[in-house]
Amino acid sequence: MRSDYEFKSNDEQRKGVKGAREEKSPSFSRIVWRRFKSDRFAMAGFYTVLSLFIISYFTPIIANNKPIIMSWEEKLYFPAVTDIAPLKWFVDYPQFKSVDFSEIKYDKSVALVMPPIPYSPYEINLSEKLQPPSHKHWMGTDNLGRDVCSRMLHGAGISLKIGFVAVGIALIIGILVGALAGYYGGVVDLLISRLIEVVMCFPFFFLILSVIAFLPPSIFNIMIVIGLTRWTGIARYARGEFLRLKNQEFTEAARALGVSDRIIILRHILPNSLAPVLVSATFGIANAILIEAALSFLGLGIQPPLASWGGILSLAKQYIEVAWWLATFPGLAIFITVTAYNILGEGLRDASDPRLALPERR
Amino acid sequence: MLTYTLRRLAYLIPTLLGITFVTFIIISLAPGDPVALMQSGEMSARISPAAYNQMLKHYGLDKPVHVRYVIWLKRLITLDFGTSFLDDRQVIEKILERLPATLILNVTALLFALLLSIPLGLYSAVRQYSLFDKVNGVILYMLYSLPDFWVALILIMFLGVKLKLLPFFGIESMNAKEMGFFAYFWDRILHMVMPTFCLTYGSLAFLSRFVRGSTLEVIRKDYIRTARAKGLEEKAVLYKHVFKNTLIPILTLLGILLPTIISGSVILEYIFSWPGIGALFFGAVLSRDYPTVMGLSFITAVMVLLSTLVADLLYAWADPRITYD
Numbered sequence: 001m002r003s004d005y006e007f008k009s010n011d012e013q014r015k016g017v018k019g020a021r022e023e024k025s026p027s028f029s030r031i032v033w034r035r036f037k038s039d040r041f042a043m044a045g046f047y048t049v050l051s052l053f054i055i056s057y058f059t060p061i062i063a064n065n066k067p068i069i070m071s072w073e074e075k076l077y078f079p080a081v082t083d084i085a086p087l088k089w090f091v092d093y094p095q096f097k098s099v100d101f102s103e104i105k106y107d108k109s110v111a112l113v114m115p116p117i118p119y120s121p122y123e124i125n126l127s128e129k130l131q132p133p134s135h136k137h138w139m140g141t142d143n144l145g146r147d148v149c150s151r152m153l154h155g156a157g158i159s160l161k162i163g164f165v166a167v168g169i170a171l172i173i174g175i176l177v178g179a180l181a182g183y184y185g186g187v188v189d190l191l192i193s194r195l196i197e198v199v200m201c202f203p204f205f206f207l208i209l210s211v212i213a214f215l216p217p218s219i220f221n222i223m224i225v226i227g228l229t230r231w232t233g234i235a236r237y238a239r240g241e242f243l244r245l246k247n248q249e250f251t252e253a254a255r256a257l258g259v260s261d262r263i264i265i266l267r268h269i270l271p272n273s274l275a276p277v278l279v280s281a282t283f284g285i286a287n288a289i290l291i292e293a294a295l296s297f298l299g300l301g302i303q304p305p306l307a308s309w310g311g312i313l314s315l316a317k318q319y320i321e322v323a324w325w326l327a328t329f330p331g332l333a334i335f336i337t338v339t340a341y342n343i344l345g346e347g348l349r350d351a352s353d354p355r356l357a358l359p360e361r362r
Numbered sequence: 363m364l365t366y367t368l369r370r371l372a373y374l375i376p377t378l379l380g381i382t383f384v385t386f387i388i389i390s391l392a393p394g395d396p397v398a399l400m401q402s403g404e405m406s407a408r409i410s411p412a413a414y415n416q417m418l419k420h421y422g423l424d425k426p427v428h429v430r431y432v433i434w435l436k437r438l439i440t441l442d443f444g445t446s447f448l449d450d451r452q453v454i455e456k457i458l459e460r461l462p463a464t465l466i467l468n469v470t471a472l473l474f475a476l477l478l479s480i481p482l483g484l485y486s487a488v489r490q491y492s493l494f495d496k497v498n499g500v501i502l503y504m505l506y507s508l509p510d511f512w513v514a515l516i517l518i519m520f521l522g523v524k525l526k527l528l529p530f531f532g533i534e535s536m537n538a539k540e541m542g543f544f545a546y547f548w549d550r551i552l553h554m555v556m557p558t559f560c561l562t563y564g565s566l567a568f569l570s571r572f573v574r575g576s577t578l579e580v581i582r583k584d585y586i587r588t589a590r591a592k593g594l595e596e597k598a599v600l601y602k603h604v605f606k607n608t609l610i611p612i613l614t615l616l617g618i619l620l621p622t623i624i625s626g627s628v629i630l631e632y633i634f635s636w637p638g639i640g641a642l643f644f645g646a647v648l649s650r651d652y653p654t655v656m657g658l659s660f661i662t663a664v665m666v667l668l669s670t671l672v673a674d675l676l677y678a679w680a681d682p683r684i685t686y687d
Contacts, residue, residue: 198377204621205628206643206662210385210655213647214392290509294629297511298644316515317633321523331512339507 028352032275035351042347048340056157060084063150065101065120067111072096080115119147121154121307133325140325142315151307152329158308159337162223162292163285169227170288171281174234178277179265181235182242193239200232208291212300222301226288233280241273275352282345286338293334309334363678363685370671378663382438383431385659389652390427421447434656443657448649453657457639463533464631464638468623470554471561472616479566480612483573484605490578499571506567514560514633521556529553532635557634561627565619572615577608610681617673621666 026034036042060083061068068080072095079101082091102123105111117138125145133140139148181192208225215221245251246269254264295301296310297317304311309330316327418424422433437444443453482502486495522530529535535549580586581604589599628640635641639658646654678684 194373198380200618206624206659207385209628209644210647210659211388214389214650286507293509294511298629298632313512313515320515320519324519327512327515327519331509331516334509334512335504335507338509339504342503342507 028275032348032351036347039347039350042343042351045340045343045347048336049344052156052160052337052340055153056160057085059153059157060088061115063117063119063121063147063153064115065105065118065123067101067105067114069113070111072110076112117147117150117153119150121146121151122305123147123150130319130323132323139329140323142312142323142326143319148312148325148329151312152309152333154307155302155309155312155330156333156337158219158302158306159289159292159334162219162226163289163341165223166226166230166288166292167281167284169224170231170234170284171277173227174231175238175270175277177231178235178238178240179242179270182239183246183261183265183269185243189239192235196232196235196239199229204229205291205294208295209298209300212295217300217303219302219306222292222295226291230284230287230291234277234284237276237280238273241276242269245269245272276349279345279349279352282341282348286341286345289334289337289341293330363675366678367671367675370674374664374667374671377667378660381663382434382656382660386431386434386656387427389650389655390430438660443660444653446646446654447651448646448654453653456642456654457657457661460637460639460642463636464624464627464640467554467557467561467631467636467638468627470558472565472619472623474558474562475565475569476612478562479570480573480609482566483570484577484600484608486570486574487577487581488600495574499574502567502571505563506571508563510560510564511629511633513563514556514630517556517560518633528555530556530634533637557630557636560630561623565623568619569612569615573608573612576611577604580604580607583607610677613673613677613680617670620669624662624666 036046055062060066061080064080064083066079066083068078070077070079077093077096079093079096082088082093101120102125105114105118119137123146125141127145128137128141129143129145131137131141131145137147137149139152142148142151177192177196181189181196208229211225212222215225242265251264251268254268259268292301292308293310293313296308297314298310299314302308302311312326312330316323316330319326415424422430425433434444441454443457445451446453446456482498486498489495517528518530521528529549529552533550533553534546535541535553538546538549541549586599586603589603590596594603624640627636627638628644630636631638631640632644639662642654643658643662645651646658
């Protein structure tokens with residue numbers, strides 16, 4: 001009886017201590033998230049970015065000339081669904097290889113359920129070229145009669161992908177370079193800082209233009225070139241954080257324990273230096289999306305027939321006197337995406353800045 | 363100060379070498395060459411290998427890359443950028459002919475951005491959390507994310523094509539030669555309105571957010587509290603103490619802004635058919651006119667590096683706390 005009581009109290013005590021500790025100091029990322037959530041403006045940016053990703057993921061069943069449900073030789077098939085990411089790598093319908101979906105989509109007995117926008121971004125229909133927005137083509141058609149809305153949705157995926165991968169490359173380079181400079185200091189720091197300054201004051205768009213124009217245009221090349229030229233901001237933040245953290249007690253403790261430099265950099269300093277770096281990366285994504293749009297607008301980025309927002313805008317320049325819809329919608333899409341990323345970055349910065357005592361507003 | 367300036371000038375040399383070397387290697391190693399491109403354009407008939415090689419030799423493209431780079435460097439010392447592959451004119455001549463158009467656009471845009479952003483930023487900061495601050499913040503935020511080439515298209519569509527209010531092609535009208543002085547002057551101004559606006563608003567948004575931020579920082583400083591505590595009028599505090607101190611960081615910003623503005627003018631010059639170096643660069647890149655691309659890369663790099671240096675020196679001059687020695 002007595003021992004039971006002791007055991008119980010001991011357990012409760014432990015629980016209590018654990019609970020108390022959690023209440024006292026929630027983790028950094030938790031604080032950031034809580035502050036971020038209370039910022040309605042930033043949350044709007046977050047939800048916009050999130051819904052952009054969701055929409056572009058499900059684009060094959062939103063804008064496609066393949067039916068979502070289709071009956072073929074007394075069996076049901078889901079050709080549009082199998083265009084979505086993990087499925088499209090595994091499921092293959094060899095019997096539809098020779099089928100022209102732009103023909104059968106009007107056959108109600110075969111195409112049972114069509115996507116809300118029943119046009120593929122590549123479907124050319126010259127009899128409907130340069131149509132203004134209507135109930136049939138929500139955002140009109142381009143010079144080849146392709147549905148602009150469908151091309152916009154497919155372009156969204158490309159824009160998001162380029163923003164993400166390009167900044168991913170920039171992040172890897174930036175963190176690596178910044179970490180080396182900040183952690184080792186001395187000559188390494190001097191050389192790297194000079195290099196960063198040089199790259200920063202170069203009119204990078206000239207460099208990107210000359211590289212892109214002389215390389216065969218592909219999504220991959222665009223991602224790499226943007227990544228290779230836009231790492232400087234990230235590197236500067238990473239360097240600053242590493243300079244600040246390398247002399248703090250926890251780093252010195254790790255060093256005293258004989259932990260190798262690599263582990264100190266990767267396990268101890270890096271996680272603590274990520275906040276400003278990620279904020280800068282968020283702004284970088286917005287920037288990369290703008291650069292891609294500008295390149296495609298100049299005809300050096302995404303090449304037709306592949307759909308991209310900048311590409312539609314460059315058509316808009318050609319048909320500026322007749323087709324207002326070609327200029328309006330892709331521009332709005334770029335604007336909304338870039339703003340959302342910028343707001344998100346701003347919100348993250350405010351939420352992760354320990355110096356900023358946020359005014360308590362609901 | 364002098365030693366610092368000299369050291370910075372000495373740094374320019376490796377920097378420029380690096381920039382030109384990277385550009386040279388990239389454009390030389392890319393597949394395809396200008397001779398092949400010329401052939402595919404004008405005469406589709408295939409030329410004999412002998413004639414092809416002769417043309418390569420004529421343009422100096424038969425030697426390996428590093429040899430060509432050294433040749434280019436040697437010529438650079440005498441400021442000889444070679445002749446353009448397109449029309450056999452001196453590259454330096456072509457650039458100097460185009461430079462004024464770009465400069466007038468960029469300088470006007472920068473001036474407007476500065477003149478507007480400083481009062482906007484200051485007022486916003488002084489009235490922090492007021493309605494003006496909030497509305498101004500949202501509008502500037504949106505301007506900042508608006509792609510300039512899209513704004514240019516929309517402006518052309520409404521003001522140019524639909525309302526026929528403003529010209530949107532080139533730097534002057536077709537009949538500019540027959541105009542009187544004032545008519546010509548007015549014509550030039552009208553042609554500048556849309557490109558300047560598109561070039562200005564982005565840096566305006568960036569700058570005035572920056573001014574607001576740095577003003578907010580200065581306002582909380584002890585010396586401002588002291589100025590208020592000793593009974594200075596709010597106006598005097600603002601103009602004499604706050605304003606002057608917020609100006610200092612703006613100087614460094616100009617160094618960062620300049621490359622952005624020059625880059626931005628490439629796409630705007632293309633849209634408005636503005637005869638500046640941006641449009642020249644774009645054309646040269648597309649036709650693989652190596653000497654022109656190299657010449658322009660070099661000159662823009664020099665311009666940007668020198669203006670960054672000037673901005674840094676002005677910074678030290680304006681703020682006695684900063685010494686570079």
